[in-house]
Structure formats: C-alpha cells, structure tokens
Amino acid sequence: MAKGSVGRNVQAVKRLVPRQVKDALIKFRSSDGSRDFRRSPSYAFLRNLMDRYRVERLVGETPDGFQRRIHQFLELEDAPMEGFQDAEKQRDLSIRFMWGHDHDFGPFRLAGQMGERHIWLLSTFMDDFRALPRDLVGKKVLDIGCWTGGTSLLLAAMGADVVAIEEVRKYVDALTYLRDSFGVSNLEPRRLSLYECSGPEFQDRFDLVLYAGVLYHVTDPVLSLRIVFDSLRDSGVCLLETAAIPSGNRSCATRALAYSVPAAPSRPTGAAGIGSSPPRPPFRG
Ligand SMILES: C[S@@+](CC[C@H](N)C(=O)[O-])C[C@H]1O[C@@H](n2cnc3c(N)ncnc32)[C@H](O)[C@@H]1O
Numbered sequence: 001m002a003k004g005s006v007g008r009n010v011q012a013v014k015r016l017v018p019r020q021v022k023d024a025l026i027k028f029r030s031s032d033g034s035r036d037f038r039r040s041p042s043y044a045f046l047r048n049l050m051d052r053y054r055v056e057r058l059v060g061e062t063p064d065g066f067q068r069r070i071h072q073f074l075e076l077e078d079a080p081m082e083g084f085q086d087a088e089k090q091r092d093l094s095i096r097f098m099w100g101h102d103h104d105f106g107p108f109r110l111a112g113q114m115g116e117r118h119i120w121l122l123s124t125f126m127d128d129f130r131a132l133p134r135d136l137v138g139k140k141v142l143d144i145g146c147w148t149g150g151t152s153l154l155l156a157a158m159g160a161d162v163v164a165i166e167e168v169r170k171y172v173d174a175l176t177y178l179r180d181s182f183g184v185s186n187l188e189p190r191r192l193s194l195y196e197c198s199g200p201e202f203q204d205r206f207d208l209v210l211y212a213g214v215l216y217h218v219t220d221p222v223l224s225l226r227i228v229f230d231s232l233r234d235s236g237v238c239l240l241e242t243a244a245i246p247s248g249n250r251s252c253a254t255r256a257l258a259y260s261v262p263a264a265p266s267r268p269t270g271a272a273g274i275g276s277s278p279p280r281p282p283f284r285g
Helices: 003-016 019-032 043-053 063-075 117-128 150-157 169-181 221-231
Strands: 140-144 161-166 187-191 206-212 232-243 255-259
Touching: 043 117, 043 150, 063 169, 117 150, 140 150, 150 161, 150 187, 150 206, 161 169, 169 187, 206 221, 221 232
Parallel strands: 140 161, 140 206, 161 187, 206 232
Antiparallel strands: 232 255
C-alpha cells in the first residue's frame, strides 16, 4: 500500500473513533510517561487477587511437586509438540517456554517477559477507561492469546467464567496445570488459534472479550476483529489493546488502548460497562 494511502486510511479511521474514546486515549497517552500504574486505585485490588495463586492455596498438588513441575515447564524447548515442520521459521516464544506475566508463588517467584502487564492492563481498563467492573460474577469472558495466563487468572478471580485461548500448546498446558493445581473451576484454557473461534460454539457467547497484545501478531487483523465481534453477545464489550505504528506526527500512539463500540448495528451504542452493570459515564474526566 502506498504511503499516502496509509495516511488517508489513518485519517479515515480517526474520523470513525467516537469523541469520548479519543479524549480518553489522549488523556491516557499524555499521562503515560509520568503515571505510575502501581498507584492506580485498582492496583492493590488486582495484586491481592493474585494471592489466590500462591503455593499455600494449592489444592491439587504438593508445594514441592508444584515447584518441580513449573521448572519443567521453564526448561521446555520443543518444536514438534507445536506441530512445526521447520522450527527455524517459527518464533522463539513458540519453541522455548517463556513465562509471560510476573507471578509470586510465595516460596518462589517468576519474572515474566511482560512483567506486571496483566495488572497494568486490567487496572487501566478499570481506572482510566471505566470499562471493566471489578465484579465479573455471571459474566462469560474470552481471553485471546493468554500466554501463561496472568490476565486469565485475574479475570477468573474476579468471578468470570473464562475461556482462555492460546495457539501455543506449551502455554495452554501450563495454564491448565495452574488451573488444576489451584482448583479454578471457572477457567477453561484451550489450545486454539483465534481463527478457529468462528464456529457456533463461539458465536454470540461472550459478555467480554479481552483482545490484548495480539492484534499485531495476526496475519489478518480485520478478519480477527470480525471473529471477535461475532463472539460478543448483545451489549457485549471488547477491550482491545495493541501496539500500533510509531509515528512522529502524532497520528498514532505507539500503544493504543481502545474501548469497544457496539457489537452490532441493533445493539446499544456507547454503552459503558458490561451487561447489567449500572449506567455510568464511559470515561473518567
Ligand atoms: C504479546 S502476548 C499477549 C499476552 C496477553 N494477552 C497480554 O496481553 O498480556 C501474545 C500472545 O498471543 C498468542 N497468539 C498470537 N496469535 C494468536 C492467534 N492467532 N490465536 C491465539 N493466540 C495467539 C501468542 O502465542 C502469545 O502468547
């Protein structure tokens, strides 16, 4: 695509974005450098939720057995289990096991490749965008590209019934192991590509879809968004976070957080929150 037409498309997309989303993004971006998310109102709430996944809360495993098994995952380097013909052409992340989100298990802690991103992400949607309630009891949530599942575990601890999909088998195995070891009955990790989630099992099913850190990975972003859109129930909400194009002309933030707009033409527009949560302004400030 020619450079000029990229510029025109960006302008066209910008015209489609509702005012309140633009305002929230500008506010978010301008405060991004100085703002310490650890001081945000939801940080302590989310950190505390992670305490449910410490060794003293194990139900299906002994502490020693648990630590041994986690270390087996960390040492895993396996291309055939992912079905790759030529490992050279694949991402390192899919072959060598790497822990995704920081996790303090008590007697030992793991530093994830993405640090406390799971807490940053959810606290941002809670506090900056006012798009995620703390109580998700009764809500069905799809977490796309869950990696080792920091966000999935938090969403489950908030009470949601979570389906966590991930295309890399070793991460699904690890999250399934965490699920079983901590007896998390409302979390279902599945080894699936997002592109496999277009069947009836996924249509009109979810109150909330978390589509974070994946859009820039996929080969057909527009098709992926269509699949996400179809998976939402009426009034369902997609929380999207993605890296975007670095730009000197401020036409595009290097990281974009977006709060979904309506799931279908007949569905309510500009709705904040999820399902039956009381109406409130979509964004702070
Ligand atoms: C950068 S990580 C983001 C992890 C997490 N969602 C977050 O925001 O912290 C991207 C994850 O998406 C997975 N992924 C990439 N493409 C996918 C697809 N088409 N279907 C399912 N998972 C995918 C990757 O394997 C990786 O685990």
